[in-house]
Amino acid sequence: MKKEEFIFCPLGGSGEIGMNMNLYAYGNQENRKWIIVDIGVTFADDTIPGVDLIYADPGFIVDKKEDLIGLVLTHAHEDHIGAIAHIWPKLLCNIYATPFTSVLIKEKFKEKKIDIEDKLKIVELNGKIQLGPFNIEFVTLTHSILEPNGLSIQTSSGTVLHTGDWKCDPNPLIGEKINEKKLKQIGDQGVLAMICDSTNVFNSGRSGSELDVRNSLLKIMINKQKRIIITSFASNVARMESVFYCAKKIGRQISLVGRSMHRIYKAAKQCGYLNNLTEPVDARKAKNISREKIVYLCTGNQGEPNGAMMRISNGIHPDVFIEPGDTVIFSSKIIPGNEKKLYGLHNLLVKNNIEVISEENEFVHVSGHPNREDLKDMYNWVKPKSIIPVHGEYRHMSEHINFARKMQIPYPVKVENGDMVQLFPGEKPKVFDKAPVGRIYVDGNISVGEESQSIKDRKNLSYNGFLEITIIINNNGSMTKKPIISFRGIPNNDENSNFVSDMEDQIRKICKTFSLNNSNQEYNLIEALKTNCRKIVKEKTGKRPYTNINLVRI
Numbered sequence: 113m114k115k116e117e118f119i120f121c122p123l124g125g126s127g128e129i130g131m132n133m134n135l136y137a138y139g140n141q142e143n144r145k146w147i148i149v150d151i152g153v154t155f156a157d158d159t160i161p162g163v164d165l166i167y168a169d170p171g172f173i174v175d176k177k178e179d180l181i182g183l184v185l186t187h188a189h190e191d192h193i194g195a196i197a198h199i200w201p202k203l204l205c206n207i208y209a210t211p212f213t214s215v216l217i218k219e220k221f222k223e224k225k226i227d228i229e230d231k232l233k234i235v236e237l238n239g240k241i242q243l244g245p246f247n248i249e250f251v252t253l254t255h256s257i258l259e260p261n262g263l264s265i266q267t268s269s270g271t272v273l274h275t276g277d278w279k280c281d282p283n284p285l286i287g288e289k290i291n292e293k294k295l296k297q298i299g300d301q302g303v304l305a306m307i308c309d310s311t312n313v314f315n316s317g318r319s320g321s322e323l324d325v326r327n328s329l330l331k332i333m334i335n336k337q338k339r340i341i342i343t344s345f346a347s348n349v350a351r352m353e354s355v356f357y358c359a360k361k362i363g364r365q366i367s368l369v370g371r372s373m374h375r376i377y378k379a380a381k382q383c384g385y386l387n388n389l390t391e392p393v394d395a396r397k398a399k400n401i402s403r404e405k406i407v408y409l410c411t412g413n414q415g416e417p418n419g420a421m422m423r424i425s426n427g428i429h430p431d432v433f434i435e436p437g438d439t440v441i442f443s444s445k446i447i448p449g450n451e452k453k454l455y456g457l458h459n460l461l462v463k464n465n466i467e468v469i470s471e472e473n474e475f476v477h478v479s480g481h482p483n484r485e486d487l488k489d490m491y492n493w494v495k496p497k498s499i500i501p502v503h504g505e506y507r508h509m510s511e512h513i514n515f516a517r518k519m520q521i522p523y524p525v526k527v528e529n530g531d532m533v534q535l536f537p538g539e540k541p542k543v544f545d546k547a548p549v550g551r552i553y554v555d556g557n558i559s560v561g562e563e564s565q566s567i568k569d570r571k572n573l574s575y576n577g578f579l580e581i582t583i584i585i586n587n588n589g590s591m592t593k594k595p596i597i598s599f600r601g602i603p604n605n606d607e608n609s610n611f612v613s614d615m616e617d618q619i620r621k622i623c624k625t626f627s628l629n630n631s632n633q634e635y636n637l638i639e640a641l642k643t644n645c646r647k648i649v650k651e652k653t654g655k656r657p658y659t660n661i662n663l664v665r666i
């Protein structure tokens with residue numbers, strides 16, 4: 113008999129905040145079953161032109177899909193579900209999620225024209241599922257979205273608690289409170305390891321409550337005379353409900369602006385949340401309401417170029433206007449990396465005499481992740497033998513290890529994407545192997561690897577410009593007319609404008625040294641043209657353009 117092993121392996125989300133994808137395996141070497149927990153995306157920055165989304169390379173688990181018995185989702189944030197419709201077609205396994213998450217992933221499959229009905233298994237809140245050797249219990253936590261779940265993953269060799277994203281919110285306003293009782297029960301039965309959110313490990317105290325934000329928003333809004341525009345994360349349904357609540361309290365109507373705001377509102381309603389609210393007014397009709405009597409809640413809180421907030425601020429939104437004296441409340445986090453575009457948006461507004469309120473000058477936002485006091489509570493409830501920090505950059509995860517040591521956790525284990533951790537057997541969990549990992553870029557409609565030529569080409573084009581030369585060769589083997597030269601993105605002024613005529617001369621010279629109707633010489637001819645023409649452009653302009661040579665024989 114081979115020994116049973118319990119294994120954890122993150123493919124994404126450990127060493128970065130985003131694209132969470134985690135694997136658990138149980139069994140011996142001949143018969144080992146796998147599950148995936150979460151399957152998210154991360155957002156690309158300007159260094160990858162034309163790409164918005166990135167997800168973890170699923171190759172390692174795709175190779176084991178015969179032994180893959182389910183994909184379990186903790187909650188509906190994009191960094192946990194965003195890649196599902198991209199990766200699932202390679203896996204074809206059952207999917208397990210609570211109702212609100214299920215509604216949102218169904219939309220993703222619908223967009224890709226995939227019928228997921230038979231494969232999607234809806235799990236009730238605090239429900240249990242049995243997947244092969246894994247007995248999985250969903251534990252309701254609190255976070256910044258509806259239905260955040262921790263997972264107690266029990267096997268015959270022990271239990272791990274996979275927290276997913278969470279914080280301790282004593283008044284989440286919508287949805288249940290954190291299931292402290294269940295967490296304690298799980299802790300009392302013994303927990304091999306807790307795989308835990310590290311996002312806010314540098315922050316002391318508690319991350320705070322949605323109720324406190326609501327109260328603060330009301331105090332701010334009550335004193336505003338003109339139009340109030342609030343922008344927040346659409347997925348934060350409690351915040352959305354708070355804005356409805358505050359609008360009603362101050363005698364204003366509310367209008368939702370932006371596709372994802374409507375999408376989340378509908379999904380929440382469909383799952384039985386947001387009842388007893390006054391109906392929002394269609395933005396097209398809200399135009400007719402005086403600006404003292406309306407609150408807009410819109411998308412684009414990070415200054416996204418196409419987000420509603422940016423379009424409103426630029427005066428190009430068809431339905432929502434903004435004027436001097438109005439107030440914009442950014443009820444959201446200023447995400448590191450987004451400061452530049454976000455401050456650009458703040459500047460634009462302030463310049464136009466519009467008041468900007470953000471987490472920098474008022475209490476208008478709380479994080480959805482655990483600060484140190486929240487972490488302490490969870491540690492005390494669950495009392496794990498080992499902590500494996502995830503959902504963080506290296507600096508967060510490393511600090512989380514320090515924190516766990518201070519909290520007397522016997523065996524904190526540092527991991528990064530691809531590390532295979534043996535949770536059982538053994539006195540303590542240890543990294544014993546490495547799975548292949550990588551990043552996949554969603555480029556247009558196509559998923560490509562990090563080394564993709566399409567992205568390399570675009571980077572090259574964006575820095576260096578493009579040069580194309582077409583030479584027409586007649587059947588006597590000589591060049592007809594002038595070569596056709598076209599270029600894009602190469603700086604051109606009077607001083608260097610002769611680079612085109614210099615190139616024409618050079619092309620003629622080179623063509624004379626080759627026998628043009630000898631196709632064996634074609635490769636060398638093209639290379640010679642490419643090298644020499646790029647050299648001329650480099651000398652004249654300082655640019656080395658991406659160069660394409662066409663030979664046309666007539």
Ligand SMILES: [Zn+2]
Pocket residue numbers: 132189191192277503
């Ligand atoms: Zn997350």
Ligand SMILES: [Zn+2]
Pocket residue numbers: 187189255257277480
């Ligand atoms: Zn989350």
